Amino acid sequence: MSQPNIQARIRSNPKFAEMVGKRTRFAIILSFVVLVPYYSFMMITAFNPAWLAQPISEGSIITLGWPIGVFLVVGAWLTTGIYISRANGEFDALNEQILRESAK
Amino acid sequence: MKRSLIALAAGCLLAFAAIAAPGTLEGVQKQPINVSAIAMFLVFVLFTLGITWWASSRNKSTADFYTAGGGITGFQNGLAIAGDYMSAATLLGLTSLVYAKGFDGFIYTISFFVGWPIILFLMAERLRNLGKFTFADIASYRLDQNRIRTFAAFGSLTVVCFYLIVQMVGAGQLIQLLFGLEYTYAVIAVGLLMMVYVTFGGMTATTWVQIIKACLLLGGGTTLMLLAFSRFDFSFTNLFTQAVAAHKSGIAIMAPGKLMADPVSAVSLSLALLFGTAGLPHIMMRFFTVPNAKEARKSVFFATGFIGFFFLVVIILGISSIVIVGQDPQFFEGGVIGGKLIGGGNMPVMHLAKAVGGDVFLGFLSAVAFATILAVVSGLALAGASAIAHDLYARVIKKNQATSAEEMRVTKIASVGIGLVAILLGLLFRDQNIAFLVALTFGVAASVNFPILILSMYWKGLTTRGALWGGIAGLLSAVTLVILSPAVWVKVLGNAQAIFPYDHPAIISMTTAFLVTWLGSVTDKSARASSEADAFEEQYIRAQTGLGAAGAHAH
Numbered sequence: 001m002s003q004p005n006i007q008a009r010i011r012s013n014p015k016f017a018e019m020v021g022k023r024t025r026f027a028i029i030l031s032f033v034v035l036v037p038y039y040s041f042m043m044i045t046a047f048n049p050a051w052l053a054q055p056i057s058e059g060s061i062i063t064l065g066w067p068i069g070v071f072l073v074v075g076a077w078l079t080t081g082i083y084i085s086r087a088n089g090e091f092d093a094l095n096e097q098i099l100r101e102s103a104k
Numbered sequence: 105m106k107r108s109l110i111a112l113a114a115g116c117l118l119a120f121a122a123i124a125a126p127g128t129l130e131g132v133q134k135q136p137i138n139v140s141a142i143a144m145f146l147v148f149v150l151f152t153l154g155i156t157w158w159a160s161s162r163n164k165s166t167a168d169f170y171t172a173g174g175g176i177t178g179f180q181n182g183l184a185i186a187g188d189y190m191s192a193a194t195l196l197g198l199t200s201l202v203y204a205k206g207f208d209g210f211i212y213t214i215s216f217f218v219g220w221p222i223i224l225f226l227m228a229e230r231l232r233n234l235g236k237f238t239f240a241d242i243a244s245y246r247l248d249q250n251r252i253r254t255f256a257a258f259g260s261l262t263v264v265c266f267y268l269i270v271q272m273v274g275a276g277q278l279i280q281l282l283f284g285l286e287y288t289y290a291v292i293a294v295g296l297l298m299m300v301y302v303t304f305g306g307m308t309a310t311t312w313v314q315i316i317k318a319c320l321l322l323g324g325g326t327t328l329m330l331l332a333f334s335r336f337d338f339s340f341t342n343l344f345t346q347a348v349a350a351h352k353s354g355i356a357i358m359a360p361g362k363l364m365a366d367p368v369s370a371v372s373l374s375l376a377l378l379f380g381t382a383g384l385p386h387i388m389m390r391f392f393t394v395p396n397a398k399e400a401r402k403s404v405f406f407a408t409g410f411i412g413f414f415f416l417v418v419i420i421l422g423i424s425s426i427v428i429v430g431q432d433p434q435f436f437e438g439g440v441i442g443g444k445l446i447g448g449g450n451m452p453v454m455h456l457a458k459a460v461g462g463d464v465f466l467g468f469l470s471a472v473a474f475a476t477i478l479a480v481v482s483g484l485a486l487a488g489a490s491a492i493a494h495d496l497y498a499r500v501i502k503k504n505q506a507t508s509a510e511e512m513r514v515t516k517i518a519s520v521g522i523g524l525v526a527i528l529l530g531l532l533f534r535d536q537n538i539a540f541l542v543a544l545t546f547g548v549a550a551s552v553n554f555p556i557l558i559l560s561m562y563w564k565g566l567t568t569r570g571a572l573w574g575g576i577a578g579l580l581s582a583v584t585l586v587i588l589s590p591a592v593w594v595k596v597l598g599n600a601q602a603i604f605p606y607d608h609p610a611i612i613s614m615t616t617a618f619l620v621t622w623l624g625s626v627t628d629k630s631a632r633a634s635s636e637a638d639a640f641e642e643q644y645i646r647a648q649t650g651l652g653a654a655g656a657h658a659h
Contacts, residue, residue: 007645020648027225034221038214042374045211045360046367052207053359061344063358069210070416076221077412083224084401092398095649 009102019094026086030079038072137284140467141474145283148316148475149297155312156305166511167654169306170237170490171392174654176311178399182406184311185390187318188483189381189407190414191271192278192476195325198415199453202422203430206347206357209422213415215370219378220411224404227382230561230647231391232400236654238487239388240495243556246639248568248632250500252556255575257495259552260385262579264488265529266545267384268481268522272530273538275477281447282454282470291530294478299523301482302489303516307393310482317479320472322414328453328469329417331460332424347426352442357426372611379614380546383553386487397650418453425452428459435459485522492518540591543607547586551578551613555621561647564640567625567633574621581616585609 010016044051045065052065163169176184198216202209234242240256272291279290301309336342344358351357381387394400433439435455437446445451458466493515498506506514552575559566559574586592588604625633646652 004642006651007642010645010649010651011641016645016649023648031222031225034218038218041214042211042370043367046370049360061341061348061358063207065207065359066210069214072214073217073412073416076218077408080221080224080405080408083221084405087229087401088398099649099651 006102010098013098013101015094015098015101019091019098023087023091027083030083034076034079037075041068041072138282138467138470140464141283141470142285144468144471145474148320148471152309152313152316152475153300155316156301156309159305159308159312162308163304163306166237166494166508166515168308169512169515170389170486170494172307172311174393174395176393176399178394178402179406180311180315181390181394181399181403183318183410184314184393185387185403185407186410186414187314187321187476187479188387188390189411190318190321190476191480192473193274194414195321195418195473195476196278196450196453198418199422199425199456200450202419203425203452204449205361206351206353206423206426207359208361210419211360213419215374216377217408217412217415219381220404220408222378223382224401224408226558227561228391228400228404229397229650231388232394232397233647233650233653234561234643235388235392237389237392237494238490239385239553239557240491243560243571245560246636246643247560247566247571252568252571253495254500255572256553256556257491257500259548259556259575259579260491260495261488263383263385263545263549263553264484264491264522265525266541266548268484268488268526269529269533270538270541270545271477271481271484272526273533273536275474275481276530276534278477279474281451282473287534288531291534292527294481295523295527295530297478298481298485298526299520301478302485302519302523307389307486310479310486311393313475313482314479317472317475318410321476322410324469324472325414325417325421328457328461328465329420329424331465332428332456333420335424335428335460343420343423343427347423350427350431368611369606369608372606372608375614376543376546376550376608376610378550379554379610380550383549383557385491385553386483388557389483389487389490392654396653421453421456425456429455432459481526485519485526488522489515489518492521537596540586540589540596543589543591543609544583544586547582547609547613548579550610551582551617555614555617559618559621561643563625564637564644565625566621567628567630567636569628569630569633570621570623570625573624574617574619577620578613578617581613582609585613 052068053063056062056064056067162173165173167173194216198209198213201212231239231242234245238257239260240253243256244253272294275294276287276291279285279294280287283290285293301313305313333343336346348355348357353361390403391400394403429435429445429452431441432455433441435446435451435458436442437444445455447454454466454469457469461468493511497514498504498511502510555578556571556575560571585604585606586609588602589607589609590602590605591607593599593602593604
């Protein structure tokens with residue numbers, strides 16, 4: 001089976017549009033989930049550092065900035081986990097279906 | 105002040121540039137020969153040479169050589185990527201930044217980290233599905249093979265060259281400090297070992313060197329963190345209370361300081377870190393070593409986990425150093441607490457190792473630092489050799505007619521050549537102020553390699569003319585702005601005032617590259633341009649589904 005034929009069949013398979021659409025949307029949403037908190041944090045450090053300097057509880061030496069920073073790092077890592085669990089599961093299964101159906 | 109702080113941060117972190125800056129170099133004398141460090145390092149070298157010997161018997165084709173036959177698992181590749189990213193500069197530079205600035209060092213660490221998820225979401229699977237050996241494979245996928253491939257190869261070589269100088273000079277300085285070995289010998293040793301790894305072992309050996317080193321660095325760092333943290337009964341309240349009491353800035357280390365007070369400079373720096381990383385040829389090359397997109401994604405997941413964990417460990421190391429190193433006269437020149445640290449500003453973590461683990465642990469950590477440099481330069485040399493042999497020789501000069509054996513021969517010659525050039529540059533740039541090379545490396549990667557790469561994958565309208573114009577505009581603006589920046593205009597050329605106020609040009613040069621690429625593409629009405637747009641369909645389907653992607657190489 002020639003490549004252009006397979007390509008045309010992939011393109012006309014509604015599952016292809018479904019997979020690409022879902023995966024792209026998912027990637028964009030997760031990018032925002034990472035970047036919006038990160039740049040908000042950066043803007044707070046630039047324009048309202050005092051907010052991050054307040055203690056996490058009355059009399060504590062630890063300021064709010066530290067747990068937020070840890071949360072940003074751990075959260076960013078968790079989003080990669082969320083992405084691959086769906087991309088390597090649901091999307092890849094769909095992808096294999098598309099390739100199988102188009103190769104016939 | 106705030107600019108110089110950001111410059112300091114960039115210098116500390118991205119390379120050993122800070123060590124090489126004359127200001128920090130003064131008064132750094134060669135240390136006595138450290139026998140336990142050298143012994144442990146020799147064990148590492150022997151072991152990795154054994155792996156190289158094993159790998160050399162497996163390198164039968166160019167695919168084996170450049171991508172380890174595509175047979176590296178996601179977990180292994182994740183460790184290797186983390187190894188590429190966690191350089192000795194990260195360990196030394198990040199801890200010293202936290203040691204000196206407290207919370208500001210943490211902010212910087214987060215900025216240095218947050219690009220990884222974005223690389224996963226936007227690039228990982230497409231890189232794997234489209235690429236074979238080099239990033240030029242992707243950039244020139246549907247564009248003019250000669251012009252775009254040549255340009256992309258030179259983009260890679262430029263970045264590799266600048267980064268090699270930074271690493272070699274840093275290696276010489278650091279080894280002189282830690283091992284008591286003469287600078288010249290240190291540079292030659294690093295260059296020769298790198299040549300052996302790359303020429304004989306190719307990607308297989310380079311990957312394993314990287315994996316072993318990543319494990320050593322993670323293990324060593326974590327052990328050191330546990331030893332140091334146990335001094336505070338594993339209590340953050342104890343740790344921070346004592347750190348605030350010990351630090352000359354007191355409670356100010358708990359809050360954002362001056363580092364991010366200039367948002368434009370901070371954003372430019374974060375763009376350079378984020379997209380520069382995505383445009384480093386030796387990092388991109390790592391995505392071709394796994395069998396498929398699934399494993400490529402997994403590698404970023406593991407890499408991100410290891411890097412994030414390591415960075416959090418480094419933060420604790422930095423804060424602990426404030427208390428343990430910062431109040432111990434034995435680590436200051438002349439025993440004056442608060443004076444100049446022995447060995448320079450980048451040394452807190454090494455002193456911490458000595459304070460909590462004794463001379464043997466210090467030796468271990470020094471050996472790990474040396475191994476780290478070696479692994480990073482090997483990755484760089486391999487990326488450079490593949491640009492010369494695969495892109496320039498096999499594809500452009502020989503028009504794809506070179507046999508696998510010929511290409512391999514050129515690769516090996518190129519690896520040796522790059523090794524010699526690296527040694528030469530390392531010796532030539534000794535005692536030079538090379539801080540600007542870091543800005544240049546990341547500036548060029550973010551403004552030349554990254555725009556071409558991302559647009560070729562995402563934008564149907566990209567044409568050869570647009571990519572060339574944009575790439576040249578990105579290159580010229582990045583280089584010009586770095587020359588006009590404080591790092592060169594003031595510190596190297598000795599002018600009073602910088603013409604361009606920021607050390608990192610990315611905010612301007614990246615925008616320029618994207619704009620010019622767009623303009624050059626939309627005004628391109630040639631027949632070639634329309635056939636390039638037509639070819640996008642095939643590329644798009646391959647990028648999304650992996651249809652026709654280079655597969656794992658069976659042994």
